[in-house]
Amino acid sequence: MARYVDRNKYDWFGTIWKLAVFLGVILLAILVVYPWKGFWPTFIMILAGLWMYIGLVSRSTGYVCGKCGKAFQVPTTVNFFTSSAIGKNPDGTYYSYKNLTCPHCGRQSKARLVKRVGAREARGSGRMLR
Numbered sequence: 001m002a003r004y005v006d007r008n009k010y011d012w013f014g015t016i017w018k019l020a021v022f023l024g025v026i027l028l029a030i031l032v033v034y035p036w037k038g039f040w041p042t043f044i045m046i047l048a049g050l051w052m053y054i055g056l057v058s059r060s061t062g063y064v065c066g067k068c069g070k071a072f073q074v075p076t077t078v079n080f081f082t083s084s085a086i087g088k089n090p091d092g093t094y095y096s097y098k099n100l101t102c103p104h105c106g107r108q109s110k111a112r113l114v115k116r117v118g119a120r121e122a123r124g125s126g127r128m129l130r
């Protein structure tokens, strides 16, 4: 059973690493594929890179409902078509959220991004969420 914990700075590093791979794909598409194959293959390659990146991120993250506090996962398709926003915590740190409809209570709220971890990893580190 997977658990959800608050993200820490190491998770941001993980996100940056995935983002760097994604940017690498874009650069390759623009610098190599575009002069060679033209616009559409470049466009499709960038879209595929973006999809891959979101798929990777979706698998290791979840969202916590702002109304009932329960954690849930969103499919890659939903993640792909919704935009992320950055919010500020009362203590001055920042967090990432999306306006999502909660599958538990059915209400729309600012759902906060959390890390999805295995039960073993969750022990000891981070605050446990319901």
Ligand SMILES: [Zn+2]
Pocket (backbone or CB within 6 Å): 065, 066, 067, 068, 069, 070, 102, 103, 104, 105, 106, 107
């Ligand atoms: Zn809810």
